[in-house]
Amino acid sequence: MTDPVDLQPAVTDGAATGARVSVEVTAVPVLSYALAHNGIAVVSQLVLTGRDEPVRHASVHVGVRDAEGPIGEAVELFADIDPGHTTVLTDVGLRLDPAAMLQVEERRPGWLSVMVEKDGEVLGRARVPVQVLAAAQWLATPLELAMEMLAAHVLPNHPSIPALVAEAAEVLRTQTGSPSIQGYQSGAERVDAIAAAICAAVQDRAVRYSEPPASWADVGQKVRTPGEVLDERVGTCLDLVVVLAAALEQAGIRPLLWLVEGHAFLGYWREELSAQSSATTDVASLVNLVDLGLIRLVETTMLTTRSEPVGFDELHRPPYAAWLTGDLDRVIGVVDVYRARRDGVLPLPARTRDADGTVQVVEYRPAVHSSPARATDSGTAAEHEAREVAPPRIAQWKNALLDLSLRNRLINYTPRAGITLTVPDAQLGALEDLVNGGTALTLLPSDQLAAVQRERGLRSARELPQEQLAELLLDRRGLYVDVPESSYTARMRALAYKAKTVLEETGANNLYLALGSLAWELDGRPLRSPLILVPVVLKSHSRSGAYRLTVDESGTSTPNYCLLEKLRQLHGLKVPGLAEPTEDGAGIDLDAALQAMRVALVEQGLPYRVESTADLAILAFAKFRLWKDLDEHWSTLSENPLVAHLVHSPTDPFDDPVPEDGSVDLDELAAGVPVPADASQLTAVAEAAAGRTFVLEGPPGTGKSQTITNLLARAVADGKRVLFVAEKRAALDVVARRLDAVGMGPFALDLHDKGSRPAVVRAQIRAALEHAVQVDEQGLSADGEDLRSARRSLARYATRLHESTPPACRCTARTPARSASATRCRRCPS
Numbered sequence: 069m070t071d072p073v074d075l076q077p078a079v080t081d082g083a084a085t086g087a088r089v090s091v092e093v094t095a096v097p098v099l100s101y102a103l104a105h106n107g108i109a110v111v112s113q114l115v116l117t118g119r120d121e122p123v124r125h126a127s128v129h130v131g132v133r134d135a136e137g138p139i140g141e142a143v144e145l146f147a148d149i150d151p152g153h154t155t156v157l158t159d160v161g162l163r164l165d166p167a168a169m170l171q172v173e174e175r176r177p178g179w180l181s182v183m184v185e186k187d188g189e190v191l192g193r194a195r196v197p198v199q200v201l202a203a204a205q206w207l208a209t210p211l212e213l214a215m216e217m218l219a220a221h222v223l224p225n226h227p228s229i230p231a232l233v234a235e236a237a238e239v240l241r242t243q244t245g246s247p248s249i250q251g252y253q254s255g256a257e258r259v260d261a262i263a264a265a266i267c268a269a270v271q272d273r274a275v276r277y278s279e280p281p282a283s284w285a286d287v288g289q290k291v292r293t294p295g296e297v298l299d300e301r302v303g304t305c306l307d308l309v310v311v312l313a314a315a316l317e318q319a320g321i322r323p324l325l326w327l328v329e330g331h332a333f334l335g336y337w338r339e340e341l342s343a344q345s346s347a348t349t350d351v352a353s354l355v356n357l358v359d360l361g362l363i364r365l366v367e368t369t370m371l372t373t374r375s376e377p378v379g380f381d382e383l384h385r386p387p388y389a390a391w392l393t394g395d396l397d398r399v400i401g402v403v404d405v406y407r408a409r410r411d412g413v414l415p416l417p418a419r420t421r422d423a424d425g426t427v428q429v430v431e432y433r434p435a436v437h438s439s440p441a442r443a444t445d446s447g448t449a450a451e452h453e454a455r456e457v458a459p460p461r462i463a464q465w466k467n468a469l470l471d472l473s474l475r476n477r478l479i480n481y482t483p484r485a486g487i488t489l490t491v492p493d494a495q496l497g498a499l500e501d502l503v504n505g506g507t508a509l510t511l512l513p514s515d516q517l518a519a520v521q522r523e524r525g526l527r528s529a530r531e532l533p534q535e536q537l538a539e540l541l542l543d544r545r546g547l548y549v550d551v552p553e554s555s556y557t558a559r560m561r562a563l564a565y566k567a568k569t570v571l572e573e574t575g576a577n578n579l580y581l582a583l584g585s586l587a588w589e590l591d592g593r594p595l596r597s598p599l600i601l602v603p604v605v606l607k608s609h610s611r612s613g614a615y616r617l618t619v620d621e622s623g624t625s626t627p628n629y630c631l632l633e634k635l636r637q638l639h640g641l642k643v644p645g646l647a648e649p650t651e652d653g654a655g656i657d658l659d660a661a662l663q664a665m666r667v668a669l670v671e672q673g674l675p676y677r678v679e680s681t682a683d684l685a686i687l688a689f690a691k692f693r694l695w696k697d698l699d700e701h702w703s704t705l706s707e708n709p710l711v712a713h714l715v716h717s718p719t720d721p722f723d724d725p726v727p728e729d730g731s732v733d734l735d736e737l738a739a740g741v742p743v744p745a746d747a748s749q750l751t752a753v754a755e756a757a758a759g760r761t762f763v764l765e766g767p768p769g770t771g772k773s774q775t776i777t778n779l780l781a782r783a784v785a786d787g788k789r790v791l792f793v794a795e796k797r798a799a800l801d802v803v804a805r806r807l808d809a810v811g812m813g814p815f816a817l818d819l820h821d822k823g824s825r826p827a828v829v830r831a832q833i834r835a836a837l838e839h840a841v842q843v844d845e846q847g848l849s850a851d852g853e854d855l856r857s858a859r860r861s862l863a864r865y866a867t868r869l870h871e872s873t874p875p876a877c878r879c880t881a882r883t884p885a886r887s888a889s890a891t892r893c894r895r896c897p898s
Contacts, residue, residue, distance in 0.1 A: 092194070094112050099139070099198055105220060114182060123149040127144055127185050132181075205289070212347045215349075222405050239269055240265045249319045251340075264380035267383065284327065312334050347403055348404070353673070357670060367384075367387045469698065478687055480595050486685025489682040492538040500602060505655075508616045510614050512614065513556040514529045515552045557613065563686070579685075580687050584661075584680060600628070600661060601689060603623030620825075625649075632647055641668060645667075666678050724760055742777065745774060756783070817829065817833070
């Protein structure tokens with residue numbers, strides 16, 4: 069139950085005095101009545117080290133006392149001690165006396181004493197100072213053990229608690245028609261109703277609020293009993309938490325005690341579940357369960373007279389907003405009372421005094437309200453799919469495409485990487501729907517507040533009531549950005565300019581509205597990663613100077629696949645509900661996607677949490693689509709001979725499976741291409757038409773773009789489709805202009821940059837479908853006959869030019885450019 073880190077080793081006195089045996093003690097530094105009542109051993113370990121001669125059957129006396137005398141029965145152990153060796157005693161068995169600890173009224177010092185002796189000779193001793201707490205006092209030191217012991221101050225059998233639950237039953241009768249207190253038997257809604265009735269009963273007691281001490285770990289607090297809180301009507305936040313927890317436990321509901329810096333609030337399980345341990349200091353996984361609706365929170369101070377009466381539904385939001393959003397470092401930990409009971413932490417006996425002065429002691433008896441807790445698998449690990457191992461070359465390509473290091477902002481997002489938006493509670497999904505629905509949202513500086521709001525002391529939009537933020541978003545289509553008015557224009561202009569520059573250079577829009585984020589850790593380093601990315605456009609509204617956010621129609625909302633791949637590689641975590649999110653008519657169902665992530669984290673047992681955040685940032689995401697395609701389809705791609713060669717034998721010569729065909733008539737081919745070409749250019753077109761693989765190279769001005777134009781025209785004429793890819797937009801523009809010049813423009817679909825927007829793509833396809841081709845079949849036939857006649861004439865000319873000449877002279881044959889009717893040389897016979 070107690071972690072060894074909660075115990076502190078003490079330096080021995082014997083080591084300093086030159087004793088024959090040195091003694092080292094590991095013990096609990098803070099002693100309490102709760103420890104005594106639960107029989108927790110005070111000393112966990114004794115380490116004895118001999119120095120000179122061996123000692124056999126030495127007596128080891130261990131005791132504990134304070135200024136008033138012994139507070140635990142001393143124990144005697146026996147040990148053999150050899151020089152230079154250590155003897156470790158772990159079953160010491162020193163326990164506190166509950167009766168003695170009950171009499172401690174104020175905190176005071178004490179000490180543990182250990183003495184090793186043999187035949188009346190003291191061989192070594194140690195004295196360890198400890199703190200002795202008052203009977204009702206609680207101190208958060210050592211932390212985990214102290215948190216477990218806090219569950220002992222939850223007294224469900226105190227006579228004031230059944231009376232409070234009876235009052236809650238009457239509230240239930242009034243509100244629901246049934247006074248039944250039946251734990252979890254009737255579902256989560258009835259659990260909420262019971263908890264609400266208990267809170268209403270406490271509120272009716274008009275308890276006055278008392279300020280708690282500044283620090284749980286330094287000062288601690290005397291925890292009031294339920295009678296003192298409910299009858300004397302006064303209590304701190306911790307007093308109210310343990311009293312309400314006792315009432316919930318009595319009602320069969322499992323409470324949670326949330327401890328934060330200088331404050332405490334209540335939680336409870338809405339279903340019959342429990343935490344993995346009694347005391348939890350890493351609370352991220354529990355925050356996920358709060359987000360999933362399995363845990364509900366209660367701000368107990370709002371039930372006191374210092375607060376206006378509020379409804380039960382209003383008790384959940386304040387502690388969540390104040391402590392469980394953003395950084396969780398201020399959360400000390402959570403105590404699961406049900407789990408503590410299972411681990412053997414029993415409530416302190418409830419003591420009350422009758423009218424005649426007789427003290428009544430009520431021992432703890434567990435209340436039974438529901439069937440045994442259902443078995444839950446809290447550590448289900450996602451199974452790894454059996455995947456075919458990719459060849460080294462494929463792995464190399466994938467590594468070049470995908471950056472899963474902390475340099476990638478999709479993995480390690482920092483606030484300075486973008487601009488944070490202030491989104492009202494529970495409106496993240498509405499924001500995504502508005503943006504994907506084509507609504508333009510106006511972005512406002514964080515300090516652009518109304519005069520009346522500034523007069524009330526508000527300095528930032530984050531301090532505005534949630535209803536006002538929701539009204540601004542839903543009715544006036546506006547959002548606050550976390551940028552003051554003094555730097556608003558410069559920040560927004562810089563972001564818009566950078567997004568435009570990236571778009572022009574790469575053809576891809578990298579400006580995203582990042583919705584939701586995962587707070588997690590890697591090697592102890594805290595990280596935050598966006599979950600859903602919505603491509604957007606940021607433009608200035610000239611009249612007001614404000615910037616507006618609109619959806620980029622050329623893209624779609626997409627999950628952060630980089631993060632999903634990173635989590636898959638690290639933890640085997642797969643989240644189908646996020647990787648393939650459902651649609652809701654205006655983009656994706658954001659709430660369902662985030663919920664799927666929370667469920668996956670809980671099932672995997674990962675201490676990460678999903679936060680409802682919104683950021684505007686430039687994020688390099690385009691290459692992941694290439695990586696994903698390669699990862700999922702590399703085996704299919706490898707069926708292509710060229711890809712197979714590049715994957716398996718890149719250093720060997722490529723053996724093209726398409727044989728060479730030397731029978732192609734280049735003259736006939738030249739007649740079927742729109743741009744004049746020489747023999748080498750026509751050969752390239754012929755090779756491409758035959759399906760051969762080759763690289764076309766040449767310095768500037770050698771006709772590469774003309775050859776590409778002819779190649780595209782010939783392929784389209786043959787009924788083929790060609791994907792033309794260029795590194796830069798300028799190369800695409802050159803070929804596009806040449807295609808337009810030869811009448812091929814309507815059949816070329818521009819998918820780069822702005823041309824990839826759905827409206828532009830539809831317009832291009834519509835233009836191609838509506839393009840009317842005027843075919844003059846008679847003129848085409850006549851032109852073809854003229855071409856064939858000219859070719860026959862040229863063929864005869866070449867034949868006569870190369871006719872055989874007398875063997876004495878081949879001058880004419882050697883100079884084919886000369887006219888066939890040229891005068892022969894004198895050496896030639898007449």
